Structures are given as structure tokens and as C-alpha cells.
Amino acid sequence: MNYCINFNCSQPQNPSTATRCQACGADLLLQERYRVLRALGRGGFGATFLARDELLPGKPPCVIKQLRPSAEAPHLLDMARDLFQREAKILGEIGNHPQLPRLLNYFEVGQEFFLVQEFINGSTLQQEVKQGGPFTEDSVKECLSEILAMVQYVHNHRVIHRDIKPANIIRRNQDKKLVLIDFGAVKDKVNATQTLGSEQTALTAYAIGTPGYAPPEQMAMRPVYASDIYALGVTCVYLLSGKAPRDLAYDPVTGELLWRDQVTVSDHFAQVLKKMLEISVRHRYPSAKAVLRDLELEPYMDSLAQNLAISVAPPLGSNGENSGSLKGL
Structure with missing residues (x-):
């Protein structure tokens, strides 16, 4: 089939043999x-x-x-x-x-x-969730680490993606690697359209992003690098719960996404997600590198917590009781 790209065409589908619509x-x-x-x-x-x-x-x-x-x-x-x-x-x-x-x-x-x-030939993460159900915490962490490396690369080129979501992340059939697509909405960090004043919407309206995944500052046409971090956080919640942002509740006062009771994750990963999803840019992770750093710290934090628990426990006596316990009182 041939397809006509004329925006005003009433019947864009054409036979494969046609040369004109x-x-x-x-x-x-x-x-x-x-x-x-x-x-x-x-x-x-x-x-x-x-x-x-x-x-x-x-x-x-x-x-x-x-x-x-x-x-x-x-x-x-x-x-x-x-x-x-x-x-x-x-x-x-x-x-x-x-x-x-x-x-x-x-x-x-x-x-x-x-x-x-x-x-890119493959399936989007949105398709994977719809077909196979929500991901495990470990699977989401693997995806997150892989995507964060891409986001850091993009940010290093002074680019904000502005539309990160499960439908824009494809698992490539060839090697099962994740690929971040749909860069049609990307904008140079130095937003040249600001010079247009009130007419800037003529050029930038298409680049706002997807409601629910885009944070407030992006919807207000003031995106920053951390805007991609928020969108990636919402993406993780979707992968864990199978629920899109429109299916989740929001705090009526702060606008915060109420996601915690919808997912089952470790306390450490919950803290990482919470910081990714902060409404305030000042409280959100400033970069992909910062999120990666906290993700990589998790095994060490768990080990440290276990060691601390052992070190503060009182030693046991030979009969199995605490050696410091008082007897005969």
C-alpha cells in the first residue's frame, strides 16, 4: 500500500501500484x-x-x-x-x-x-507490559540503568528529550538492547524560540510532551534536564504497576503522583523513585548520573545495613542468652 502524506487528504490509502494519490x-x-x-x-x-x-x-x-x-x-x-x-x-x-x-x-x-x-524493529516497553503484565523490580532496575546511560549521553549533548515514556522505548529484536526513540520533540537546551515572545507557541506547541509523563515545569514550557528524569520515574511506575499516569491518583494540593501503594519495591528503590518524581525541580535528581549513582549504591547500602544490625546486637552467652542479661532479679 502507498500512503499519501498530504495533511488535508481525505483518503490517504492508495494501491501499491499508484504513483499519485x-x-x-x-x-x-x-x-x-x-x-x-x-x-x-x-x-x-x-x-x-x-x-x-x-x-x-x-x-x-x-x-x-x-x-x-x-x-x-x-x-x-x-x-x-x-x-x-x-x-x-x-x-x-x-x-x-x-x-x-x-x-x-x-x-x-x-x-x-x-x-x-x-x-527500529522491536517491541516497545508499553507493548511488553500490555502483553506480559508488570515488570519485576529487578527488571525495572535493569531497564532504568540502561536508559539512564542513554539519557546522560543525550544530556551531555545539551539536549532534552522531552517525551520519555514506555511507548518511546523499544527493545530491539536484533540484540534485545533498549533504544530511545521519537526525538522529534527534542529541543536544544538553549531554547531559541524564546526570542519569539508570544508567538513562540507557533513553533513549540508540538514539543510539550505527554501529559502525565511531563512534569509541571515542562508543561509550562520551561523544561530542564531534570524534566527527563521525572518522565523516566513515571515510566518506572508504569512498568511496575501496569497503570498509566491517567489511571493513578494525584495529591490535590501538591500535584504529586500517588504511586507508592501501587507497586511492591524495596525501600531503597522507593526512595530513588520518590526523588525522581519530586514535583519541585530543586528536590528532584538533577541528572541521570545522580540517579545511577544511587542505584549503584543499593547493594552496598543493603550490606551496610546488615553489618550495622550485626554490630549493634548484644553478644550471646554460652547458654544462648544475652551475656549482658541480669539473672536472679
Whole structure:
């Protein structure tokens, strides 16, 4: 099947033999290279498609993200273009990591911007939970450690992902490694759109993130590195409980997610999750490295607690009673 990417097309599905859309007449071969097969997602800012690269041997699959800025004024379109090119450059840099999708191409067609990325074949963590139920604590810790390493790499490139959630983490079939996808919402840490004043929503509305996973400061368009930490914390709660944020209660005063009675985890891991999920950025982990440090400390903390318990216990006498106990009183 061929799929038409014209946002206003009334019937985007076309026969595989068609070269032009039967409904709107649009060319079905993007850039004379990419044949779009189906839509993966759609929103107000554009859409994401599964496509095939007709120019490469074997015609490998790829993912095409279409961005449609709502701005129409020429100077705003110029700003959108600059931001798009900056974002493409960032994606090209971070795509060198083996667990992040590679940027294959980017271009502009008719005031719409397109990113072409590597297609990752596998299952999302959301799909795994729906099919197999909640994860164990150990499994979640393994996932968390693996994802934190990726997040730290991304943050080192001055990038905030802004949309970490179970549906954006894929376990690759090839090697069972986790891959963090959907970087269409990433933004340079230095947010150039702030120069647009009240018009900035024309370019940034699509990058707010997913409600429930995005913390308050991100929903207010002021994301920081710790915003990704919060989203990852909510992701862990989902993996442990099988419940999405919308299915959990919130404190009506603080806005805090009430998750503790929904999961069964060790006290130490509960403390780690609690700090990841702090509403206040000042109280939240500032970096992925800080979370990793506490996770790696857990075995030593357990050992220390056991040693302390042994050291403070009074010694036993030869008859099995405490040697310091008083007799005959």
C-alpha cells in the first residue's frame, strides 16, 4: 500500500501500484526516493510515517517525521527553518550512539519539514507490559540503568528529550538492547524560540510532551534536564504497576503522583523513585548520573545495613542468652 502524506487528504490509502494519490493527486514518492507505507502517529504539528527507501539496495524501512509549523508569517517560517536545521544537526550528533536511532536525511518540501530516521524493529516497553503484565523490580532496575546511560549521553549533548515514556522505548529484536526513540520533540537546551515572545507557541506547541509523563515545569514550557528524569520515574511506575499516569491518583494540593501503594519495591528503590518524581525541580535528581549513582549504591547500602544490625546486637552467652542479661532479679 502507498500512503499519501498530504495533511488535508481525505483518503490517504492508495494501491501499491499508484504513483499519485487517487484522492488528492499528490505525488506518492517523497523526494523521488521515499515511499510512505502507513502512518505511525498523527498530531496537530504533523505526523510520523513508516516508509521505504527506494534508492538503497533492499529498499530498507525508515521512519519519516513530518513537521508542520503553524506559523505562516515569513519571518516566523525563517525561524522555524533555522530551528529545524539546528534540531537536525543535534539529531545527527546524538544518533552516533548505538542505542539511539540514526538520522538518515532531512529536507524541506512546501514549507513542511521532514526528518528521516532509522527504523527500529522491536517491541516497545508499553507493548511488553500490555502483553506480559508488570515488570519485576529487578527488571525495572535493569531497564532504568540502561536508559539512564542513554539519557546522560543525550544530556551531555545539551539536549532534552522531552517525551520519555514506555511507548518511546523499544527493545530491539536484533540484540534485545533498549533504544530511545521519537526525538522529534527534542529541543536544544538553549531554547531559541524564546526570542519569539508570544508567538513562540507557533513553533513549540508540538514539543510539550505527554501529559502525565511531563512534569509541571515542562508543561509550562520551561523544561530542564531534570524534566527527563521525572518522565523516566513515571515510566518506572508504569512498568511496575501496569497503570498509566491517567489511571493513578494525584495529591490535590501538591500535584504529586500517588504511586507508592501501587507497586511492591524495596525501600531503597522507593526512595530513588520518590526523588525522581519530586514535583519541585530543586528536590528532584538533577541528572541521570545522580540517579545511577544511587542505584549503584543499593547493594552496598543493603550490606551496610546488615553489618550495622550485626554490630549493634548484644553478644550471646554460652547458654544462648544475652551475656549482658541480669539473672536472679
